[in-house]
Structure formats: structure tokens, C-alpha cells
Amino acid sequence: MKKKIMTLALTAAMAASMGMTAFAGQWVQNTTGWWWQEDNGSYPVSQWKWLDGNKDGIYECYAFDSNGYIYTNTTTPDGYTVNADGAWTIGNSVQLKYQKDMDSQNNSGNASDNNQSTSSDDSIVYTNEDMVGTFMTNDENREDYFELMVGAGDSIAAFYYDNDGDTHIYNFAKSSDTKYRDSSNSRNMTIVDYDTIIVNDKTYIRE
DSSP: OHHHHHHHHHHHHHHHHTTOSOOOOEEEEOSSOEEEEOTTSOOOOSEEEEEOTTOSSEEEEEEEOTTSOBOOSEEOTTSOEEOTTSBEEETTEEOEEEHHHHHHHHHTTSOBTTBOOSSOOTTOOOOTTTTOEEEEESOTTOOOEEEEEEOSTTOEEEEEEOTTSOEEEEEEEEOSSSEEEEGGGTEEEEEEETTEEEETTEEEEEO
16 A cells, blocks of 8 residues: 555556646556556545546446555455456456446436446336337447347337357346246346346446
């Protein structure tokens, strides 16, 4: 922690010497680990935070310990899995949010400075009409995807194109505001948000 404080002080001194009043939020590393430094020099502690570290408009979720370092390649104290980069994962899929999701959450007053818990926002209920579209796998080693359509009643019909190019048809019946199930094929679907679904622990992102 001493080395971390020294690094922060050095960064601040360099910024001052260059006539800078602030610097963009960024990842910083020392011999202990990585932490996220805000533009005002502060850093998150003992919390989860959605961050777009590479400024590509896609946010990953990270857990920070009591000293401000991210957990990596482990299970966090509250029971979630993070990969070697520190990003929250379900199965082998990194959980993502897009800029418009973050904007929507901030505008609704459910988030502050983009801080989010790892659970979905239960106050937003998406209908089967909302979820119509193509959802691509979030695994770079796979090419499977779903095409979701309006089913009978409040169900969701789906064409699933697997990694071998074969097509499967599913009918997901609604079991709760965010949960759907195709019992005949043992498939469970969770609506995370408008752009994200999870089917049997695999994440798919709206195209």
C-alpha cells in the first residue's frame, strides 16, 4: 500500500508539472496489483464498479478490495467469479454493459458514478416484443447465436444457430420478469438487460 501511495503522489506531481488540472480515469499497476484511478485521484474501495477501461463503449464489472485493488482469477468474498483480468464472469463469458445501458441507469437514478451491483435492474421489465433481435455469443472461440421472436402470449420463440451451423427451435415460456424456460430442451434464459441475455450460463449480446 505504501508503494501505491508513492505511485499516486508521483502521478499527481507529474500532472502538476505539466500544468494539468486533472487526468482521465485509468488502470494503474504496482507490484501488489491493479487499481482504478479516477480523474480526481481517488479510487474505488470495497465495491463493484462497471468500467470502460479501453474507451470502446463496452463496460466490464470489477470488484475492488479494501485497499482498492481488483480481485483477479478468483471468487470474490460475495461469491462471484472474476477472471485473470478481474472482470466478472458467468461460465466462461465476461459480463458486459453498453454505454446506453449505463446512461439509462444513471438517468433513472439507480446508479451513481456508474457504480452498479452485479445483479440486473429488476425495476426494468422487458417484454418479448422488446427482446426481438439477434444475439451473438460473447465467447470469441464460438460463433453460435440466437434469433429471438415474439412467441405465443408472453413467450419468446427462438432460432438457435449452433457452432456447427445447425439450427434449433426453442420456445421459452416466461417464468418471472427476467426468467424464461424451454422445459422440453432444458434451456433457461435470463434477460440481463435490453442488449444481453444468458442462456444456460452463456452470455449473448445483441447484434
